[in-house]
Amino acid sequence: MVRITFPDGSVREYENGITGLQIAEQISPKLAKEVYSATVNGEVRDLTRPITADSTIKLHKWDDEEGKHAFWHSSAHLLAGALELLYPGIKFGIGPAVESGFYYDVDPGEGKVITDTDLPAIESKMKELAAGNLVYSRKEVSKKEALEIFTKKGDEYKTELISELEDGTISLYSQGDFTDLCKGPHLPSTEPLKAIKLLSVAGAYWRGNENRKMLTRIYGITFPKQKLLDEYLVFLEEARKRDHRKLGRELELFTFSPKVGMGLPLWMPKGAELRQNLISFMTKVLKKRGYKIVATPHIGNVNLYKTSGHYEKYGKDSFQPISTPQEGEQFMLKPMNCPHHCEIFNATPHSYKDLPLRMAEFGTVYRYEQSGELHGLTRVRSFTQDDAHHFCRPDQLKDEFKSIIDLVQFIFKAVSFEEFTAQISLRDPDNKDKYIGTDENWEKAERAIIEAAQEKNLQTTVVPGEAAFYGPKLDFMVKDALGRKWQLGTIQVDYNLPERFDLSYNGSDNQKHRPVMLHRAIFGSMERFVAVLIENSAGKFPLWLAPEKAVILPISEKFNDYAGKVLEILNNSDICTLIDERSEKIGKKIRDNELKRIPYLLIIGEKEVENGTISVRKQGEGDKGSMKIEEFVSFINDEIKKEIAV
Template sequence: MVKITFPDGSVKEFESGINGLEIAKSISPKLAKEVLSISVDGEIWDLTRPIDKDAEIKLFTWEDEEGKHAFWHSSAHLMAEALQQLYPDTKFGIGPAIENGFYYDVDPGEGVVLTDKDLVVVEKKMLELARERQEFCRINVSKQQALDHFSSLQENYKVELINDLEDGKITYYRQGTFTDLCRGPHLPDTSYIKAIKLTSLAGAYWRGNEHNKMLTRIYGITFPKQKMLDEWLVLMEEAKQRDHRKIGKEMELFAFSQEVGAGLPLWLPKGAMLRDRLEAFLRKVQKQYGYQQVITPHIGNVNLYKTSGHFQKYGKDSFQVITTPQEGEEFMLKPMNCPHHCEIYKTKPRSYKDLPVRFAEFGTVYRYEQSGELHGLTRVRGFTQDDAHLFCTPDQLKEEFMKVIDIIFIIFKALDFKDFTAQVSLRDPKDKEKYIGTDENWEKAERAIIEAAAEKGLKTTVELGEAAFYGPKLDFMVKDAIGRKWQLGTIQVDYNLPERFKLEYTGADNQKHRPVMIHRAPFGSMERFVAVLIEHTGGKFPLWLAPDQAVILTVSEKSNEYARKLSELLNNSDIRTALDDRNEKIGRKIRDNELKKIPYLLVVGENEAKENRVSVRRQGQGDMGAMRVEEFIELIKKEVDGQLKSIYNE
């Protein structure tokens, strides 16, 4: 017999060899239908894998990330089987589950180019195979067996992966006619998969190396019910309408130019205005919390990043080192702001009475991303971090960390991000070589984050292996208006950079001590944050933030002069106002400017000019009627003041 401990602490005895599916059946038939995977002593397993020793378990359904992962991982294998049957010369790379669905990187064979039309055929084949109720069978093999098998099939990509694996820890998964190299876990069989949509095709270099062959990446998503797929398709249509690239173009916020370079955004006047408002907002909040603004160069001596460890960790992923006419002198485009802030800290002696010191900078950094991975503002090569670095005593650490959480709360409230969780990202104790610093310092840093998050009442999850190489962190995961998750805002505790840069302060005992460093970026990067904000709001920004708060639309040329004077008056009254005096019909002007998501549309004709009035339309509310100009100024200022007072709790 084996003792099985459940998440609530209860313990039941079962015969040795019981599996997760049988345990679920013993609890209820409903659970047995819904369960998708199981964790056994913290490791995710197939439901059909026998348990032959005492263990702690947790059962996962579609509502759990672990359940979806097994579902989508199995779906990737199902797609691979369909491809193998339809295109027998296909060679396979990797096919993981991702946050929303799965993909498989494949080489479809000489002369075969897959198109969107082909995806429909593959979907049909997948459904056909799913209905066959093929079991996913886990098979342990030796490294040599795996090499022999995949070599005989000329699966060169799999052979390359096997060569990197450790003997004794290699498994296959087989369903129907398809066998794959895989750790799992998987569903019991293919019949769980009821609804399928292959969403897109892309190119992907093998192993992410642009010197390797370009494979075809096929993305897809599956569900246990057709209704769930139908709902997801509606959501995706909504997401398409909210795409920040589409809205950014319509609202004239940003652009890209191949002449400037891929992944290097150009902020247009209205986008720069939006970004300036966000920066001004955060500057005001930071001033209330005692931050000092600093500015650092866009480049730094390569030795600076060798001292910090960034060169060794990210050098190959950063931009090429810049050489100067001075022999032996090398610089890098700045990939991080923190080494520069460490040097600012060192510009004068520090006492414990001076701490905490809080340096803030909207610092632009540069990191090389492969062209295939660039995506609008969310994945770029040059971006501005709302960066700050706090230097404090160990006793001040938790309080300072909690104050940073307060700043993030203010930002989320201001921009209507109501649904968020926090991810505690710790190092993986099994892979300590990835990290720098002592175990003692890591344990202190991790404990400070966990305690601060608990005291702030944050809903948290813990992720091992997601820490930065120099310290643990707290990442904020936000759900937008249509339920998608984004990582926004991060706080990191660092005992290591102060050690590497030999930072000091004189303590009350008159001895030298190392400060603790906190890295924080509530927005993360201005580019990515603006992208998420656009998609969250659909471009309908709160009035205090909108690049244009109002636009004046002329009915005819006869009211142009009045419109120009009105525009000047409103702008001088700190109401950001655009003017549309094109020779177009008023209906066309209203439609065009509603597309630009401008909150207030002011229609002026001859009657309004005579009476010094405006006809007001509110975005999303329609016609508000005519009012005196002074009334409109009072209306808009009252709305903005109300929003800002709510944000700052004034």
């Protein structure tokens, strides 16, 4: 007998060799149908593997990550099985479960291609196979055997993987006639794979290495119920509707021109207004929090970047230096603002009493992204960071961190990203040589971040090994209205630049000391942030951000005079308002302006002229009744004040 301990602490005895699936069946047949994998003594395993010792067990259903993982991983094998039938001689790379769904990387063979038009046929084959309720069976083999099997098959990618594995740990999984090298775990059978959808095909380098062969990656997703798949497809559709590239064009926020250059965003008037609203707001907040605004040029002497180290590290892959008529003189488009800021710091002597010094700039930087990496506003070659650098004493590090966390929380709240997570990236404890700076400083900095996060009640995950070579960092990820995660703000400790630029301040001992530098951005970049805002709000911006706050819709041209007066009052009250004087019917005007996502529609007809009022209609909500003009002005101002209580 074996003693099995359940997550709730209860203990039951079972026959030696019982499986997770059998345990589930004994609890209830319904449960047995809903479980996909089990964690036994901390190890995620197949449900069908016998348990031969006293163990703790947790059964995983769809709602658990582990359950989904097994579900999708098994789906990837099903995809591979279907591909092997349809494309004899196809070779397999890897086929893991991912955050939503799974993929398989395959090599269809010389001269053969798989395109998205082939997906429906592959999908049907998968459905056909799944309907056969194929059992996933596990077999452990020696390294030698595994190599033989896959060498015989001609699967060079698999043999490469196997050759890197330890002998004695190799397992194979089969369903139907298809066998794959796999660690598992898998579902007991294909029975739960009810809803199957192949989503896209893409190229992917073998092992992510651009010097190696490009394989064909097929993405798919599966669900235990058709309804869940339908919901997922609706979600994808909704995401497509919110695509900032589509909305950016429709709402006339920004554009790109091949004549200007790819990846170089052009802000149109409305987009620029939105961007400016963000910048004004942020500037006001920064000034209140002791930041000094600076401004620096878009280029810098190449020697500046040799000093900073950026030239050596990124020089080859960036925009190339600009030569001048002066022999040997070269400038670079600035890829970051920090070197310029360091020189501002160096321009004046500093006492320990002056620190921390917080230097902020909406600095436009230029980075040469590979053409295939460009994507709307989120991946561009020119962008404006809401950049700032804190120059502080080592003993101020933690307080500075806290002040920035506080600022991030404040700003995210103002732009209604209520839900966000944070990640602390520390250095790899086994590989300390990669990093610059003393052990003592690193420990101090890492401790400062962790404590600051704790003291600000910030929910964080800590990831060792993810730090930059020059210091640990804290990144913020917001969750948008569709539950998607976006990385925005970041705070990074830097011991490198103060050294390279020989920054110093006079301490109370009248000796020179090295300040610590913090890089930080909250929006990240204006481009990226606006993209996230658009996708989060579907273009329905909060009032304070909306480039146009209201539009006046006269019922007929007879009321244009009065409309003009209202327009003047509102615009003089700093409420950016337009007027729709077309000789269209009111229904049409309402529709068109609703589609433009203008927050308030002000309807004016005979009644309004007589009473000196306007009829207010809120976008998406409908008629709000009539108001005096001054009433509306204070109504709008109140709403904006409520939105951004600085």
